[in-house]
Amino acid sequence: METTKMSSSEYIESVIKKVIARDPHQPEFHQAVKEVYESIQPALDANPEFQEASILERLAEPERVIQFRVPWYDDQGKLQVNRGFRVQFNSAIGPYKGGIRFHPSVYLGIIKFLGFEQIFKNSLTGLPMGGGKGGSDFDPKGKSDAEVMRFTQSFMLELNRHIGQFTDVPAGDIGVGGREIGFMYGMYRKIKNVHGTGVLTGKGLNYGGSLIRPEATGYGTVYFVQEALKDLKNDSFSGKTVGISGSGNVAQFATEKVLDLGGKVVTLSDSGGYIYDPDGIDRDKLAWVMDLKNVRRGRISEYATHFGGPVEYHAGRRPWEKQMDIALPSATQNEVNGAEAQTLIDNGVIAVGEGANMPSEPEAVDKFLAAGVIFGAAKAANAGGVATSGLEMSQNSLRLGWTREEVDQRLHGIMVNIYKMAAGAAKTYDTNLLGGVNIAGFLKVANSMLEQGHWA
Numbered sequence: 001m002e003t004t005k006m007s008s009s010e011y012i013e014s015v016i017k018k019v020i021a022r023d024p025h026q027p028e029f030h031q032a033v034k035e036v037y038e039s040i041q042p043a044l045d046a047n048p049e050f051q052e053a054s055i056l057e058r059l060a061e062p063e064r065v066i067q068f069r070v071p072w073y074d075d076q077g078k079l080q081v082n083r084g085f086r087v088q089f090n091s092a093i094g095p096y097k098g099g100i101r102f103h104p105s106v107y108l109g110i111i112k113f114l115g116f117e118q119i120f121k122n123s124l125t126g127l128p129m130g131g132g133k134g135g136s137d138f139d140p141k142g143k144s145d146a147e148v149m150r151f152t153q154s155f156m157l158e159l160n161r162h163i164g165q166f167t168d169v170p171a172g173d174i175g176v177g178g179r180e181i182g183f184m185y186g187m188y189r190k191i192k193n194v195h196g197t198g199v200l201t202g203k204g205l206n207y208g209g210s211l212i213r214p215e216a217t218g219y220g221t222v223y224f225v226q227e228a229l230k231d232l233k234n235d236s237f238s239g240k241t242v243g244i245s246g247s248g249n250v251a252q253f254a255t256e257k258v259l260d261l262g263g264k265v266v267t268l269s270d271s272g273g274y275i276y277d278p279d280g281i282d283r284d285k286l287a288w289v290m291d292l293k294n295v296r297r298g299r300i301s302e303y304a305t306h307f308g309g310p311v312e313y314h315a316g317r318r319p320w321e322k323q324m325d326i327a328l329p330s331a332t333q334n335e336v337n338g339a340e341a342q343t344l345i346d347n348g349v350i351a352v353g354e355g356a357n358m359p360s361e362p363e364a365v366d367k368f369l370a371a372g373v374i375f376g377a378a379k380a381a382n383a384g385g386v387a388t389s390g391l392e393m394s395q396n397s398l399r400l401g402w403t404r405e406e407v408d409q410r411l412h413g414i415m416v417n418i419y420k421m422a423a424g425a426a427k428t429y430d431t432n433l434l435g436g437v438n439i440a441g442f443l444k445v446a447n448s449m450l451e452q453g454h455w456a
């Protein structure tokens with residue numbers, strides 16, 4: 001084969017070139033592929049069989065892409081049309097698993113970047129889950145509950161054909177929380193006349209959901225950083241100033257866990273800007289934010305008006321210009337650029353844990369690594385959400401519900417284990433923690449593909 005004549009680094013670059021040439025208008029997907037492939041070279045050097053079996057080419061090509069029309073009636077009775085996606089990326093180690101995102105920026109490139117990352121993240125959890133992702137360019141902001149319901153039901157009218165507990169199990173992501181999962185599950189059940197199959201995760205507790213699933217991504221991110229701090233710096237969250245972006249699911253529960261561990265959270269944000277509260281966001285203020293975001297669906301700027309005093313609101317800006325010991329970007333992709341990373345470093349940041357998917361631009365990642373900042377890459381640091389989705393699937397299969405303590409303990413154990421796997425791979429392959437994360441996630445999938453033959 002032509003590729004076997006190349007060195008690992010030439011092979012990697014040739015595959016990246018092909019990926020870009022094939023879909024030139026999907027920059028987020030290119031970024032995700034580059035980040036993984038450029039960091040796993042030591043594993044390819046040690047395992048030439050991956051190159052011989054064209055594993056990198058196969059991994060970068062989704063097993064299946066589904067794109068569909070989603071018509072729905074708005075409150076004025078006008079028929080609107082959005083676009084829906086499900087990318088079933090890789091099922092070598094289990095059924096496709098990954099969230100659904102509703103956001104106007106969604107197009108195929110975003111779903112492919114997220115689905116690609118999900119392959120390695122799910123592998124890291126140690127649970128049998130393949131990688132997938134879905135979504136729509138529907139914007140839930142400003143829509144009534146009835147509009148969200150009609151849209152979501154129409155989305156499921158098509159999606160139902162492609163999912164199932166042994167095939168593909170979606171969950172939430174940006175713009176898809178408990179309300180949307182409820183509407184989707186209700187519609188799925190109506191179409192299929194089945195119940196209790198664990199076809200979706202993030203379900204409500206009344207109908208098959210798991211305790212701790214809403215908390216899991218945010219908690220897990222903090223658990224991962226906690227373990228890294230302990231191992232690498234003999235340090236902890238106690239007394240640390242923490243900056244968090246976003247104010248949705250991940251940000252809210254990351255804030256809660258930081259408070260549990262004795263840290264002080266000073267920022268939260270949304271797409272309008274960020275708030276800085278030098279006194280710290282305590283439990284009462286966090287409860288107010290949860291009501292604002294999950295019930296009243298308001299803007300984070302209202303925090304400054306409501307609490308006043310020393311609280312600042314910075315419209316159109318991001319939190320990274322403030323001093324913080326630990327940064328947990330938990331809003332969206334590419335929300336920390338190189339200059340912001342430099343400001344964080346200059347202000348003494350010691351650890352970054354990516355609650356969001358791919359929040360750091362490549363230049364920011366390079367700066368964190370070069371400065372010796374503990375860098376918890378998203379695939380590892382935010383894997384707690386999907387891991388607990390895996391636990392929800394297990395409970396659904398067992399027809400049992402575990403206690404809050406039991407699920408939290410398992411989540412904590414999984415996050416510690418992910419850290420140890422990544423740190424172990426970094427040591428074995430003489431690379432940094434980012435390389436360790438990607439290699440540990442990659443090896444299990446790549447070996448499974450080898451063992452299952454060329455069509456797998």
Ligand code: NDP
Nearest residue numbers: 173174175217246247248249250270271331332356357385
């Ligand atoms: P939510 O929809 O609950 O919250 C998203 C938050 O990020 C909101 O505050 C939102 O502000 C902000 N945000 C979204 N897009 C942008 C943007 N383009 N610019 C600035 N701010 C933005 O989503 P989640 O908390 O669930 O997801 C946050 C991140 O975590 C995403 O990257 C997601 O992929 C990742 N993640 C989520 C998991 C989960 O279990 N939920 C699991 C693993 C990763 P606004 O309301 O103004 O849009």
